[in-house]
Amino acid sequence: MKISEKLAQAHSSANPPPATFSFEFFVPKTSQGVQNLYDRMDRMYDLNPIFIDITWNAGGRSSSLTNEMVYTSQSTLGLETCMHLTCTNMKVELIEEALQKAYQSGCQNILALRGDPPLDGSESTGDFKYAKDLIAYIRKNYGDHFNIGVAAYPEGHPEERSEDNTLHYLKEKCDAGADFIITQMFYDVDNFIKWCAKIRKIGVDIPIIPGIMPISTYAAFVRRAKWSEINIPQHFLDVLDPIKDDDYLVRERGTELVSEMCDKLIKSGFVNHLHFYTMNLERATIMILEKLNIIEPVKSHEVIGGAELPWRKSLHPTRSKESIRPIFWQNRKYSYITRTATWDEFPNGRWGDSRSPAFGDIDLCAAELLRQSPKKAYDLWGTPQTLQDLSDIVVSYLKGELKSLPWSDGPIGEDTSLIVDNLIKLNQKGFFTMNSQPALNAIKSSEKVYGWGPKNGYVYQKQYLEFFCHKDLLDQLVHKIDSFNGSQGDSSSSIISYYAVDKNGHLSTNCKDDDINAVTWGVFPGEEILQPTIVEKTSFLAWKDEVYRIFTEWISILSSNLIEADKEKVDGFVKLITNFSNDFVLCNLVNNDFIDKNETLFNLIQELDTPVL
Numbered sequence: 001m002k003i004s005e006k007l008a009q010a011h012s013s014a015n016p017p018p019a020t021f022s023f024e025f026f027v028p029k030t031s032q033g034v035q036n037l038y039d040r041m042d043r044m045y046d047l048n049p050i051f052i053d054i055t056w057n058a059g060g061r062s063s064s065l066t067n068e069m070v071y072t073s074q075s076t077l078g079l080e081t082c083m084h085l086t087c088t089n090m091k092v093e094l095i096e097e098a099l100q101k102a103y104q105s106g107c108q109n110i111l112a113l114r115g116d117p118p119l120d121g122s123e124s125t126g127d128f129k130y131a132k133d134l135i136a137y138i139r140k141n142y143g144d145h146f147n148i149g150v151a152a153y154p155e156g157h158p159e160e161r162s163e164d165n166t167l168h169y170l171k172e173k174c175d176a177g178a179d180f181i182i183t184q185m186f187y188d189v190d191n192f193i194k195w196c197a198k199i200r201k202i203g204v205d206i207p208i209i210p211g212i213m214p215i216s217t218y219a220a221f222v223r224r225a226k227w228s229e230i231n232i233p234q235h236f237l238d239v240l241d242p243i244k245d246d247d248y249l250v251r252e253r254g255t256e257l258v259s260e261m262c263d264k265l266i267k268s269g270f271v272n273h274l275h276f277y278t279m280n281l282e283r284a285t286i287m288i289l290e291k292l293n294i295i296e297p298v299k300s301h302e303v304i305g306g307a308e309l310p311w312r313k314s315l316h317p318t319r320s321k322e323s324i325r326p327i328f329w330q331n332r333k334y335s336y337i338t339r340t341a342t343w344d345e346f347p348n349g350r351w352g353d354s355r356s357p358a359f360g361d362i363d364l365c366a367a368e369l370l371r372q373s374p375k376k377a378y379d380l381w382g383t384p385q386t387l388q389d390l391s392d393i394v395v396s397y398l399k400g401e402l403k404s405l406p407w408s409d410g411p412i413g414e415d416t417s418l419i420v421d422n423l424i425k426l427n428q429k430g431f432f433t434m435n436s437q438p439a440l441n442a443i444k445s446s447e448k449v450y451g452w453g454p455k456n457g458y459v460y461q462k463q464y465l466e467f468f469c470h471k472d473l474l475d476q477l478v479h480k481i482d483s484f485n486g487s488q489g490d491s492s493s494s495i496i497s498y499y500a501v502d503k504n505g506h507l508s509t510n511c512k513d514d515d516i517n518a519v520t521w522g523v524f525p526g527e528e529i530l531q532p533t534i535v536e537k538t539s540f541l542a543w544k545d546e547v548y549r550i551f552t553e554w555i556s557i558l559s560s561n562l563i564e565a566d567k568e569k570v571d572g573f574v575k576l577i578t579n580f581s582n583d584f585v586l587c588n589l590v591n592n593d594f595i596d597k598n599e600t601l602f603n604l605i606q607e608l609d610t611p612v613l
Contacts, residue, residue, distance in 0.1 A: 003082060006080065010050060016272075017294055021049055022082075022275045025054055032373045041077055042409075043282065044282055048295075050273065051080040051082050056084035066084070077312070078312040078315055082109035082110065082149060084113060095137065110138060110149070112134045113134075132172050135178060136176050139177040148179050149182050150174065151182060154196075155231060158229050171203065174206060185211045185225075200270075214255070214279075215258060255291055256291065308452045311333075327533050330533075331435060380402060383570060383572065398420055398423050399424070415437065416438075419602070432467055433466070434467060435588075436465045439462060445524065457523055459521070462517075462592055462594045465601045468580075471502065478500070480604050480605075480608065494592065496591055497511050498510060499587070544586050551577050555574050558570060589604075
């Protein structure tokens with residue numbers, strides 16, 4: 001969606017916020033830095049920014065990485081993204097390639113910039129001299145598809161000392177087809193407000209978005225102000241100079257100063273949106289938003305008809321109608337989006353078409369499914385030597401002491417709280433849990449943790465449990481399930497349905513090949529019943545391939561790269577995970593009686609006679 005449209009929508013609602021906000025991120029220099037930034041962007045998604053933008057680094061790998069990051073933020077993270085695009089020293093072919101990639105990823109917002117001139121003082125050798133030339137090119141070739149932003153300099157441009165000329169150049173960019181303005185950082189709020197009045201006077205009426213630079217350390221504060229050639233108001237210096245050696249206090253007092261500045265901006269009437277230069281950090285920005293009292297984390301997983309879903313929607317255009325997902329990838333959104341990106345028939349009403357030659361090919365996923373560097377993997381999980389060690393790792397995760405597992409991208413969610421004690425007990429007995437959800441019966445759609453969908457509705461869930469079970473216990477588990485189903489009156493009704501598969505694909509199940517089991521659904525006034533989360537055979541087998549490959553990668557990155565652990569520990573770890581992959585089967589159980597207690601599946605497993613640990 002276009003930024004100008006999102007801003008208009010947000011501020012024309014019945015109860016508009018005092019201000020909306022957005023975040024800028026720059027392209028990190030290392031691959032692990034990129035991965036860590038994705039994690040940070042993922043967390044900051046929950047603050048509900050109107051959009052994010054990603055800076056452009058012209059030339060070589062860094063520029064293509066901008067496009068890749070735009071694709072990931074739009075498609076996987078579900079963040080409305082604006083791509084910076086500079087044109088200095090850029091041939092039209094490179095500009096067109098960047099625009100095409102942005103177009104294909106579903107990005108509809110470009111911040112059109114001239115960029116820094118050649119360092120040797122020579123003229124640009126590219127096909128564009130000014131940002132207005134880039135804007136004209138975009139409008140000529142893409143019409144109104146892109147919302148175009150331009151940069152502005154409230155305290156003047158370093159290369160142009162005439163204020164009248166600077167305003168004239170801004171007006172030219174706006175007349176060429178700009179839709180919104182994002183300004184350079186500043187701290188002199190009075191000067192900024194006067195500048196806003198001047199640009200309105202010359203006929204510029206598009207949204208003005210002030211660039212806000214949080215203060216994290218004194219040295220960075222002074223360095224950035226000097227580099228940008230902006231004025232630091234005396235009262236900023238009076239507060240920060242005496243405490244400049246105390247980073248913690250500088251951030252606290254800096255937050256107060258910048259928050260006061262933002263509050264004055266909002267009250268000026270010229271501004272209703274704040275754009276934060278995060279510098280790829282989060283705490284200083286969040287502190288300002290908290291101080292302004294404009295953080296209101298909300299779910300915004302919107303689908304056609306205005307309904308929210310219990311998982312994050314991709315903003316990629318080819319996935320805009322996606323309304324159903326298998327539950328197996330609930331904690332693996334990166335690999336799920338990547339795996340399904342090129343399935344021929346996706347979406348086809350429920351899932352990818354298994355007849356497609358692309359379906360289920362593990363190579364469709366990212367080159368590395370384990371989203372951690374060797375050092376990070378070692379720091380998080382060490383080199384477990386026994387099943388007890390492995391159990392302890394999962395239990396630590398369930399207790400919130402670990403932020404991820406090899407098979408789970410993020411920390412444990414609040415929605416697990418109803419069953420977390422039972423999950424811990426299972427892992428302590430030697431059943432290694434992967435994914436789960438509690439049963440819910442008619443929870444209001446507005447409920448904070450479990451609610452989703454339109455207002456005044458009710459949501460439901462069947463209890464779902466996914467875990468690894470030792471192969472020697474599988475027959476006993478299946479017998480327990482069959483006995484339970486039979487005790488309910490008719491063993492063919494499968495009150496508890498299950499799939500169990502080993503590394504080699506040997507499958508046990510009481511479901512038919514074409515069974516599709518909705519495990520989450522919602523009922524809403526005047527709407528069709530939505531069934532956004534399913535369990536079915538084909539996707540379960542595709543997930544099986546992925547999860548066993550995760551174990552292979554875990555072995556690979558530690559055994560080939562780990563320096564801090566000695567060879568004996570690495571060898572013990574390799575033996576453990578290899579044996580685990582060979583000896584344990586992946587199982588999922590669904591209790592189709594959604595009004596039953598959440599203890600049913602756990603009690604059934606706890607009754608098994610032979611503990612593994």
